[in-house]
Amino acid sequence: MKAAPEAQRRLLDLQAVDTALAQLAHRRKSLPEFAEIDTVSRELSALEDERVRAQVAVDDIDRDISRFEKDIEQVRQRKDRDQKRLDAGGAVREIEGLQHELATLNRRQSELEDAELELMEQRETAEATLNEVRGRLTSAVERRAAAERRRDEALADIVKEEEFKSASRGPLAADLPADLVTLYDKIRTDSGLGAALFRSGRCGGCRIELYGADLNRVKTAPADDVVRCEECRRIMVRTAESGL
Structure with a gap:
């Protein structure tokens, strides 16, 4: 799947909102x-x-x-x-x-x-x-x-x-590509987290560090490629903080 780097970055904003909502739901129950x-x-x-x-x-x-x-x-x-x-x-x-x-x-x-x-x-x-x-x-x-x-x-x-x-959340999701949001929502529904920042060679979702060919795959992927973690299948968002 393809998506503009900026759209992918904003996916982190959407995830931040969903994480906050999930935390509120947990707080409500506990x-x-x-x-x-x-x-x-x-x-x-x-x-x-x-x-x-x-x-x-x-x-x-x-x-x-x-x-x-x-x-x-x-x-x-x-x-x-x-x-x-x-x-x-x-x-x-x-x-x-x-x-x-x-x-x-x-x-x-x-x-x-x-x-x-x-x-x-x-x-x-x-x-x-x-x-x-x-x-x-x-x-x-x-x-x-x-x-x-x-x-x-x-x-x-x-x-x-x-x-x-x-x-x-509504305006934020509406401003992103529909297919990207659909993929993100499916992953989030399955695992609780749809997208995470890729930083210092580590997936922000499962916290596993990538080496060798796996790390090279992320580094060489075009900026508009939606890259997913091989372990947790979450979207790994690459930004200037990723250190690539």
């Missing part, structure tokens, strides 16, 4: 915020499970406390009834029975209240655990939101750069 968001999301999932378990523990204790409160209230009501019957008087045997039942009810109420007090202390501990988990959950949510904001800002910057680079 933003550290993506890994951070993923890590915090897994942490949030584990914390949510922990929060649920802590909430269940508090709810279970609340149900037990509620049950004890009902039992205590029933004992109190029974004591009130017995006390009224006792105050009303009656047969000695009935009075003795009521006194015995009141003593039993007092012991039962004391036992229930002690058990309820113990549960309330357990609830304080369980609620403290729940609040601690909620605090860590809130912190993780805030960290993820902050990482998402940084991600969005970084992506917005990348989009701006991509738009700028893409806008400059």
Whole structure:
């Protein structure tokens, strides 16, 4: 293929734009915020499970406390009834029975209240655990939101750069011979790099140094020949920097 030396030189400008676009695409995929968001999301999932378990523990204790409160209230009501019957008087045997039942009810109420007090202390501990988990959950949510904001800002910057680079690529490619651009694009699609500067006897694409006949082939090729590397098949652009 033939192409004017100036067109070949400008191919390096096109490659510079495409390299920048490729770097932006890589940067887009490898933003550290993506890994951070993923890590915090897994942490949030584990914390949510922990929060649920802590909430269940508090709810279970609340149900037990509620049950004890009902039992205590029933004992109190029974004591009130017995006390009224006792105050009303009656047969000695009935009075003795009521006194015995009141003593039993007092012991039962004391036992229930002690058990309820113990549960309330357990609830304080369980609620403290729940609040601690909620605090860590809130912190993780805030960290993820902050990482998402940084991600969005970084992506917005990348989009701006991509738009700028893409806008400059169109006119540049349009000003080059169509067959040269077609060849360049095919090579770039296959290998990621379509053209590179030939300098100091070395291909700028694969970095292999040429010797003997291979180097002589490049040196003696007409200036308008599109020379390609025998190893990587990329276009080797010769300029005043090539040292030929």
